[in-house]
Structure formats: structure tokens, C-alpha cells
Amino acid sequence: MFSGGQKMAEMSDLERMRHSAAHVMAEAVLHLFPEAKFAIGPPIEDGFYYDFDLPRSLTPEDLGRIEQKMAEIVRLNAPFVRSTMPREQAISFFRDRNQPYKIELIEGIDEDPVGIYQSNTFVDLCRGPHVPSTGKLGPFKLLSVAGAYWRGDEHRPMLQRIYGTAWPTREELDAYLERLAEAQRRDHRRLGRELGLFSVHDEVGAGLIFWHPRGGRLRTVIEDYWRKRHYQAGYELVYTPHVGKANLWETSGHLGFYRENMFAPMDLDGQEYFIRPMNCPFHIKIYQSAVHSYRELPIRLGELGTVYRYERPGVLHGLLRVRGFTQDDAHIFCRPDQVEDEIFRVLELNRSILSAFGFSDYRVYVATRPDKYVGEPADWDRATLALQRAVDRLGISYEVDEGGGAFYGPKIDWKIRDALGRSWQCSTVQFDFNLPERFDLSYVGDDGRPHRPYMVHRALLGSLERFLGVLIEQYAGAFPVWLAPYQAVVIPIADRHLLYAEEVAHRLAAAEIRVDVDARREKLNAKIRDAQLQKVPYMLVVGDAEAQNGTAAVRLRSGENLGQRPLDEFIALVSSIIRTRSLSLTDPGVVVGEPQAAGAR
RNA sequence: GCCGACGUAGCUCAGCGGUAGAGCAGGUGUUUCGUAAACACCAGGCCGAGGGUUCGAAUCCCCCCGUCGGCUCCA
8 A cells, every 4th residue: 555645646667566566565464464454565766665563573584485475476466456445334344354554544535435456365455556467566575674653653653664676677676686785885884994994983982983094084185175175165264162052052043943963061160061063153153253344245154063963873874874073064144135146156166076076966956945934934935046046057957845944944955866876965055044133143234234144054065974975885985096095005026126115105105196005025916905905096016127117017906907107107197187086097087077177286 | 762683803703501713804933926815823802781590691581882774853
């Protein structure tokens, strides 16, 4: 049974088949658990699920049994037969079968009579549509069991959800399973450990990240690039404290609206202090430290600001969901007449920066006024329009997320899609009608009178933690040269080549190439293997011939062997690849989006 | 927070009432080597924390903490 009524009509053939697979799975479950109670079983992206109330917890072995039973039902090729039943009759029908969730579903829909589908021995409340018969299901596989609240409400019973996937052909199923396996191989938590990028520690606390030297390198490169681009774009960068007195958070409204996400207060000299969950109030204090003329605006204050938020224990996930993270935050204070242009500039900067990291596939959402909001509807409309016009001007298509804005203003959410087609929320641009009011912000207009500035809150990478997590998975740890923690490793073949290896390393380092010498008493093969596993872009093998010729034998992490290259030539090549932030190891021209004329080094 | 699974050496895992194991990583030797793992030896553990059951607990039970898959949440 699928609950999203109006979406039924739009169900694609694939969704229809998956939905039918959910029915077949339900019958199989009923066969194993005659007392099972059924909730809903919709198709989802890549598959389907069905929620059940069962007398005991399912085990992985159960999945195998259910799959087998499903295969039997498929072999029977039983037709899906649609019929209808008057509401009252349907209610008593499901009451007889002890199906309280179905009764609740019927009570929630307006139709009379209601749709009923039967396939083989299984009868379910359902609008359909379905495939003609159970034999028409594509190849399927059950994937996992998980808890899920009835109707997604944490105060209602916890049901057991079985996830499955189904595809038109065996090849597509295999490709999907391969994609899952690839996602696992790319898991940033695993790569983070293997590549020595970061760690978390029980003894310290969940969701708190330690950046190791290599991860630190990576992060520093990103931060340096970020700072450079922001100075170029007319931002001023600031540093502000990580804690503030309760009074500040009272004024900002965080204690009223956000307290459950804040770390508990600490007491100093009888005053309550809170660790910051956001940077905005601090940037506002900087704005307020002087009187501003309309001529000074816009003022753009940026900070790589570390914040701490209480996240419930069950939601933490590697770098993607943490309790302490650094936002690439900025607040723009501007006049109403400047706002559209400012938004446009933010979006333009965002597109440019994301493209430098190789992200060029996005989905953009403009989120409008929710039911609960502050400020004037007219201001909301104007601001929302400004957001839409700015996105239009950039030439990017977007979807409107009706009512999805924050209570304090409309926003643009910008999700990037990674190499595996998964999308990640990173960038956000948000209007704020709330804080300027609460802090009574003003600037002096050309009429000599105080005016309220507009305030825009924006983060492009989102948080460095999450962005790095996404980046690790995007590249499976094989970062573009400009980002790689080590860009080259020099591999002396025998001890007598150590001196020359050091010399090579010095030459590269002098050209600002991040380089390491593998001086271990290991065989060449072992050193190459380790560099390969560390995904170092360039391996420079040096032996007698190279020392003699002033060259290095260049091997790429792709496995390609370029043979002996004069050092100057190699350095020039790598330098230009770094400068253009190319995604290629041999061609400086492979860049995504508009090339930046930036002189990175 | 909720449902379920899981925490054993730095990592990956075996052992599942009777004296803690392997591979890799690490240390020490020997090997000086041309494009993905040389060989030998050594060391390494309060079996996540606390409490219980038992003659005896890594193993069974309870409770914390953490991790994983979901749900809920996500200014």
C-alpha cells in the first residue's frame, strides 16, 4: 500500500513494478508470520520497502526465507486483481484480519469505495497500479531491515521495515548492487582511516573530529583557497570567540528557538556561557561596533567559524553529521536595493568555488515562507523574488520548495551530486529578517536617518567536515593534484640513491610541491604499492640511471608509467596542473566549469 | 531519542562457560633490490566501562558508553 495518494497517477513503470514487488514481499512475510500486521509499502528511489508489525525481530536469515517465498510467488505468476470495497466493508474486512494500520489508512482517505488489490493469496488496501501478474516482477533483492515509526511519528509504534531493490533486468540489478559496493569502498570513514586523514575518539566524545597531518594538509589547502577567493570577492575575514554569555543568545533568539540543539551552559563567575551553535551573533557584534553609512554597504564578514551543536546520538555519521564543525560562514549586511546583486554574487562565487573542486552537477531549491515566520509578508515576497531572480540571472534552473524556508527568512539550498549520483546539501544562502530586528541593526541612509539593513547568511561548502567527507567519497580518496596531501613521493631504489632522492625532493619542495621521500629499507615494489594505496598522484622512482641523468622515472597512481623525465620538465608540468586545479594527472587543461584566472601559487 | 545488529592487539577479524588467537601494521636482524607486499625472530590485550549469575565469564544477564543500518530530527 502506498500512502502518497496523488503521486500514484504519476507512477512510472519501474515504480509500479517495485510497488508490486512490495506486495509480493508482504505476502511472503505473511506466509512466515501469519500474525503480521501491515503498514505501508511504497516504491522508493532504487527500490521499495514495506513496514510490518511482527511478533519478533527479523534476522538476516529471515530475509533469505522471505526472498525464497517471493521467488515462489513470482513463479506462480498470479495476476494482480483490482477491485473495490465500500469503506465500511473494507474496515470490517481488515478488522477481521486484525489489520489496525490498514483501518487507520482507510479512515485517513476520502474515497468510497476504496481500492483493493489481490495477488495470489494476498489482499491489500491499495490504489495501484500494479503489474499484470507476479511473474512480471524484475529481478529483485532484499537489502536490509530497519526500524521505522508508524507514520514517521516517533511517538507511535516502531515497525520493522524491509528494504528491497528491483530492476527491469538482471544487468541493472547487478549494476545497482555494484554501485552500493562502490559506495562502501568509497566510504569516507574507511578512507579517512586508511589515508590517515582523520579520526574520532570515544574517550573524547562522539561526533568530534581529529584532523591528522594529512587531513590537515587537505583542509589547509581548502581553507587557503577559500580565503583567497573570499578576499577577491570583497569579503572581510574575521575571527570571533567560541562562547558567549546567555544574554547574547537570549537576544539572538537561539535560547528560545534552538536551545535543544545547544550544548549545556557552563558557569563562570555566576554567569551562564554557551558554546556557540552559530556564528551570526558574533558577526553582528562586529557590525554593531561602529555606526555604518549607507555608503559602506554591503559589508561582508566571513569566518571559518567552528560551532558546536547537540545532535542526538543516533544521527551522528562520520564527517557528514557531527557535533563540532567549521562552517565557511559569512554574513552580508546590505541595503534593500543591493540585495539581489549580493545574492547573485554569492551564487556566482559558489558555482565557481564548487567547480574548482570538480562539482558541476547541482540541484537548487528556493525555499519559501513557512507557516510560522517572523517579519512582514511583503518583505518575504520581495526577498523570495530577489532569490529567484538571482538564480535566474545565473542561468541555473531551480525548484521551489514551498514553505520550506526558515522561520526567519527564505533561502536557497544548493545540493551537489557526486560521482555516484548521490546528492549532498552543502551550500545555503539564507535571508534573515529576524536578527537585524532583534539586535536593532541599523545604518545611516542618505537621508541622515537610521535604516534597517538586510542580512544574508551564507555558507558555500557548508561545513568543512561535511564537505571533506563528500570530497573524499567523490574522489574515492584519489584527490586532484592540487588537493592531495602528498602530491609526490620519491622512491629511491637502494640506499645509495637516498642522497639523490633527497635532492629531488628539495627541488620539488622548492617549487611548492608537497613531497615525501620513502627512505624505508623496503623493496621498490613495496614502496610503490604503499604509495599506490595512499593514492599519491606521482611516484618518482630514482635509481642509478636517474641519478646519472638528473631525471626521475615518473609513475602515476593510475598505473601509467611515463618513464624517465627531466626534473625541470616534471616540475613545470605538476606546477601547471596545480595552478589550474586540473582533475588530470598529465593535462593542465582538465578543469570543470569556468576556468579561474587565479594564481594559486 | 527509538528499533535492530555489533564493540577482542594500531587495523581487519576468529574464538562464544574452563589458562586470549591469526593476518596486516609495529620493533630487531638479514637482504640493497627497477614499477602493487623479501625472509626470520620479537613484542603487543583489564576481550568498550560498570554491576550481576557461576567453582570459574571475552563467552550468560543488567546497565551505561560508543559504532553500524534505518527511523525521527536537521536554523
